[in-house]
Amino acid sequence: MTDFAFVRSEMTAAQPAPNRSSGLVAWLRKNLFASFSDTILTLLGVLFLIWAIPPLYGFLIGRAVPPGGTVEMCRVENVGACWAYIASEIEFFIYGFYPMAEYWRPNVVFALLVLLGAPLLIPKVPFKVINAVVFFVVFPVVAVVLLSGGSFGLREVPTEQWGGLLVTLIISVVGISLSLPLGILLALGRQSKLPIIKSLCIAFIELVRAVPLITVLFMASIMLPLFMPQGMTVDKLVRALVGVTLFSSAYMAEVVRGGMQAIGRGQYEAAQALGLGYWKRTGLIILPQALKHVIPGIVGNFIALLKDTSLVYIVGMKDLLEAVKTKNDAIEWASPTQSVTGYIFAAFIFWVMCFSISRYARYWENRLNTGHKR
Amino acid sequence: MSDVSAAVVDRNIDRQKMTVSQTDVAIDIIGMNKWYGDFHVLRDINLKVMRGERIVIAGPSGSGKSTLIRCINRLEEHQRGQIIVNGIELTSDLKRVDEVRREVGMVFQHFNLFPHLTILQNLTLAPIWVRGIPKAQAEETAMMYLERVKIPEQAAKFPGQLSGGQQQRVAIARSLCMNPQIMLFDEPTSALDPEMVKEVLEVMISLAEDGMTMLCVTHEMGFARQVANRVIFMDQGQIIEQNEPEAFFSNPQHERTKLFLSQILH
Numbered sequence: 018m019t020d021f022a023f024v025r026s027e028m029t030a031a032q033p034a035p036n037r038s039s040g041l042v043a044w045l046r047k048n049l050f051a052s053f054s055d056t057i058l059t060l061l062g063v064l065f066l067i068w069a070i071p072p073l074y075g076f077l078i079g080r081a082v083p084p085g086g087t088v089e090m091c092r093v094e095n096v097g098a099c100w101a102y103i104a105s106e107i108e109f110f111i112y113g114f115y116p117m118a119e120y121w122r123p124n125v126v127f128a129l130l131v132l133l134g135a136p137l138l139i140p141k142v143p144f145k146v147i148n149a150v151v152f153f154v155v156f157p158v159v160a161v162v163l164l165s166g167g168s169f170g171l172r173e174v175p176t177e178q179w180g181g182l183l184v185t186l187i188i189s190v191v192g193i194s195l196s197l198p199l200g201i202l203l204a205l206g207r208q209s210k211l212p213i214i215k216s217l218c219i220a221f222i223e224l225v226r227a228v229p230l231i232t233v234l235f236m237a238s239i240m241l242p243l244f245m246p247q248g249m250t251v252d253k254l255v256r257a258l259v260g261v262t263l264f265s266s267a268y269m270a271e272v273v274r275g276g277m278q279a280i281g282r283g284q285y286e287a288a289q290a291l292g293l294g295y296w297k298r299t300g301l302i303i304l305p306q307a308l309k310h311v312i313p314g315i316v317g318n319f320i321a322l323l324k325d326t327s328l329v330y331i332v333g334m335k336d337l338l339e340a341v342k343t344k345n346d347a348i349e350w351a352s353p354t355q356s357v358t359g360y361i362f363a364a365f366i367f368w369v370m371c372f373s374i375s376r377y378a379r380y381w382e383n384r385l386n387t388g389h390k391r
Numbered sequence: 392m393s394d395v396s397a398a399v400v401d402r403n404i405d406r407q408k409m410t411v412s413q414t415d416v417a418i419d420i421i422g423m424n425k426w427y428g429d430f431h432v433l434r435d436i437n438l439k440v441m442r443g444e445r446i447v448i449a450g451p452s453g454s455g456k457s458t459l460i461r462c463i464n465r466l467e468e469h470q471r472g473q474i475i476v477n478g479i480e481l482t483s484d485l486k487r488v489d490e491v492r493r494e495v496g497m498v499f500q501h502f503n504l505f506p507h508l509t510i511l512q513n514l515t516l517a518p519i520w521v522r523g524i525p526k527a528q529a530e531e532t533a534m535m536y537l538e539r540v541k542i543p544e545q546a547a548k549f550p551g552q553l554s555g556g557q558q559q560r561v562a563i564a565r566s567l568c569m570n571p572q573i574m575l576f577d578e579p580t581s582a583l584d585p586e587m588v589k590e591v592l593e594v595m596i597s598l599a600e601d602g603m604t605m606l607c608v609t610h611e612m613g614f615a616r617q618v619a620n621r622v623i624f625m626d627q628g629q630i631i632e633q634n635e636p637e638a639f640f641s642n643p644q645h646e647r648t649k650l651f652l653s654q655i656l657h
Contacts, residue, residue, distance in 0.1 A: 281503075283499060283501055283503035284503060284505065286466050286499065286503065287497075287499065287503035287504070287505070288505075289464075289466060289492065290464055290466065290492060290495075290496070290497040290499075290566075291492065291516070291517035291521065291565070291566075291569060292489050292492040292493040292517060292521045292569070293516075293517060293520060293521055294485070294489060297520050297521070301516060301520060302505055305507050306505075306506065306507050309507065385507070
């Protein structure tokens with residue numbers, strides 16, 4: 018008989034887990050004062066906030082001139098942000114040189130964008146297919162007819178007069194909606210077994226990625242007309258749209274390809290063994306998984322695209338940032354903090370848009386996370 | 392030789408319906424050869440499988456067993472010879488390949504369920520998109536097969552939430568939903584814990600009892616003895632020996648077979 022032989026005669030019953038430490042003190046101790054070095058870092062952080070917050074508050078709110086203020090108020094010494102300037106020029110920042118009498122047209126487009134776009138983004142809302150068709154087919158047509166006019170008794174407004182947030186949003190929404198599908202096609206093409214398609218896709222991706230966006234926009238601006246028949250010109254906005262979309266799609270292609278490489282061979286084989294052909298295999302099995310893997314990369318591209326729209330001033334479009342820059346030089350609001358306030362405003366609008374995209378993507382990441390939850 | 396005699400299931404296996412057709416050829420492989428680059432993986436394979444046969448393919452790793460059955464639904468291409476499945480010869484013609492794949496189910500060592508779809512969606516995907524069956528009907532069939540593999544309660548879960556044995560049973564049910572005439576099994580129990588092997592084998596036995604034509608690459612010699620009507624032994628890309636299980640295990644002829652059996656059966 019060895020002394021380690023053992024047979025359990027009764028099973029130990031499960032016991033409740035020990036109490037979790039909670040409450041303010043426990044939280045503080047765990048997160049802020051866990052060790053000596055943590056305590057030092059916490060104190061340094063508090064000192065930084067004490068140093069940074071009061072002047073920021075003073076500039077943005079305390080000494081700032083609220084909307085409705087006059088330019089004289091903005092010209093006093095040691096003044097804060099001149100919000101009165103933003104408020105008085107807000108229409109130019111939103112619509113650019115769009116005729117004031119026609120502001121209702123962009124407004125309708127903005128409203129449609131929200132009314133049709135939001136239900137598309139919220140998974141619970143039904144009729145997704147109809148919604149998508151309306152948003153991606155009907156809405157663009159309506160938007161173009163409404164904004165450019167020239168038909169249905171609407172006054173014609175050339176795109177040279179469009180500007181501000183309107184242009185930024187148009188380029189962003191179109192660029193985001195087109196660059197992902199285009200990028201997916203390029204990624205598939207790059208992995209194609211057909212040599213011509215494969216080389217074309219590789220050539221496109223590598224060419225576009227090796228060139229700065231500014232150059233692409235110049236090319237879209239100068240080269241595109243060369244391919245057009247004599248006398249036919251391409252609208253500036255369309256040039257910007259084409260440039261931004263193609264540029265972004267090349268990056269998107271590589272992100273998507275990265276996601277596809279993370280899919281094991283077994284998934285392809287299982288789909289093949291069930292008799293699913295190439296497009297069904299790709300669309301139903303491979304892409305849903307691959308895209309899920311690379312949501313952070315895709316979102317990074319979307320955000321980069323949104324911010325890159327500020328480069329379209331190169332082809333002569335007045336986007337939000339360019340509109341702000343224009344008004345920053347306006348004499349009637351000339352004051353010490355005029356341009357700083359303008360840039361803070363532009364930065365804040367960009368931040369709101371980019372941060373929304375980022376949060377929305379996080380929501381989808383959590384929603385699609387089926388792999389590990391038990 | 393304890394492993395050989397160990398029964399897979401305690402009950403009597405009903406061999407009544409396990410009839411082998413004398414005339415109906417399910418798979419015909421004639422002088423088939425395959426290379427990976429310069430490496431000759433399959434050499435002069437000749438194999439005629441009649442409808443209703445249950446064939447176990449055994450052999451050391453690297454002997455080409457998996458490659459052989461993967462050639463049957465053209466997950467691998469052969470370079471010489473002919474493979475005719477259900478009367479359709481496999482060539483580079485993709486239409487014919489898909490036609491064959493619709494009728495040939497396959498179960499993989501690592502299950503290969505689609506992790507982004509629920510169990511029910513895993514089962515209905517191919518019937519809906521390949522066969523064009525209405526969703527409601529496909530779901531009804533899927534539930535029937537889930538009952539059959541004894542996990543209907545898991546229908547709404549995702550594959551990542553199931554145990555290995557459950558996943559493999561789902562994988563078998565997924566194949567069955569396409570109503571295949573032939574089933575290929577590529578080491579279906581090799582990635583499973585010992586306690587789960589039995590539940591998968593049980594499903595495979597019940598399939599055999601229904602008269603399914605089956606080709607199984609497996610190391611489960613108990614299953615081979617109880618269910619198979621033919622055991623094929625492969626080494627270095629060739630079929631070295633084939634026989635009825637009884638004779639194969641009790642009286643192997645080739646030296647390589649004897650060595651293999653002596654090593655896996657203690």
